[in-house]
Amino acid sequence: MSAVYINSAACISVQDTLKDDFFKNLKPENTVQILKAIEPNYKEFIPPAASRRMSKTVKMSSVASQYALKEAGIENPDAIIVGTGMGCSQDSEKFLKNVIENNEEFLTPTYFIQSTHNTVAGQIALGLQCHAYNFTYVNTSSSLEFSFLDAKLQINDGEAEQVLVGSCDEQTDRTMELYKLNNTIKKEGNLPADFLNSQTEGVIWGEGASFFVVGKEKTETSYAKLEDIQIINELNLEETQSFIQDFLAKNNLKNNEIDAVILGFSGDSESDIYYKKASELFQNSSLLYFKHLSGEFNTASGFSTFMACQILKNQEIPEVMMINFVNKPEIKNILLYNHLGGKDHSLVLLKNV
Incomplete structure (x- = not known):
């Protein structure tokens, strides 16, 4: 596809x-x-x-x-x-x-x-x-x-x-x-x-x-290339990293080629452990979160996708979203990882145009 x-x-x-x-x-x-x-x-x-x-x-x-x-x-x-x-x-x-x-x-x-x-x-x-x-x-x-x-x-x-x-x-x-x-x-x-x-x-x-x-075509107003999407209903904590690694391998990417990762930290101690596990893979990437700006809800990933589009177009990351302070000279690839209460895990890969 x-x-x-x-x-x-x-x-x-x-x-x-x-x-x-x-x-x-x-x-x-x-x-x-x-x-x-x-x-x-x-x-x-x-x-x-x-x-x-x-x-x-x-x-x-x-x-x-x-x-x-x-x-x-x-x-x-x-x-x-x-x-x-x-x-x-x-x-x-x-x-x-x-x-x-x-x-x-x-x-x-x-x-x-x-x-x-x-x-x-x-x-x-x-x-x-x-x-x-x-x-x-x-x-x-x-x-x-x-x-x-x-x-x-x-x-x-x-x-x-x-x-x-x-x-x-x-x-x-x-x-x-x-x-x-x-x-x-x-x-x-x-x-x-x-x-x-x-x-x-x-x-x-x-x-x-x-x-x-x-x-289908890139235009003057284009924000990003919607490269790939992966969804799984249930995921064991120990499978989190392989879920992400397999997705990146499918798209011929290595961990350090992901410039920014937007994680859905919600403040729920029971389900946020998935994001902590995922963040271990990206020590050299900008780690971001967004639900302190949008709140948690079923389609909160719409807000994170919107923010990812803005980041790619402006080539700038709002400081309020930063978990760490890794700054890449150019933001080419953004990975979005989200779930709700530990169910329905999704990965979305966006690329700069």
């Missing part, structure tokens, strides 16, 4: 990533349990009547996709592929609440219709009047990676030339309550969180939407 190019990148996150100067104004957060995305003024992008009927994740995705398409100079993509872990969970909760409060009678179907995971990809297509291939992947923390894989297949098979690929996840009150009860979210007493050397379980939860235009 040949490489494809990431020709645009847009992100709505807990950082102000829609602003041009966000790269120099990244603010880490480790003192609260839940991080809210900084949302744009939706009136500038979506008609108010339509916006009122949209959930937060649909609105975030609609705006991020508009930014990505505009940057790539594309009006209508050849395919729309979206990855999400939780989908439109706000509408799901509203529907279930209606079921309980109305004793399963006289239910309005709106919340149910809008609660399905593929609502995001569908709404983007409706807005664009795009009748092309439209698909949604729901694979917890590897949802975006599966979407990228599909995009590569579409392009390599000659089915598409420009593909809109995105990821999105929102927070809901009830789900956050449940995450606190089962210790997915860090207890208040364990804050502020130590992301790199945590002694406590749980994470700080975030949200966001990231969209990219992936193309």
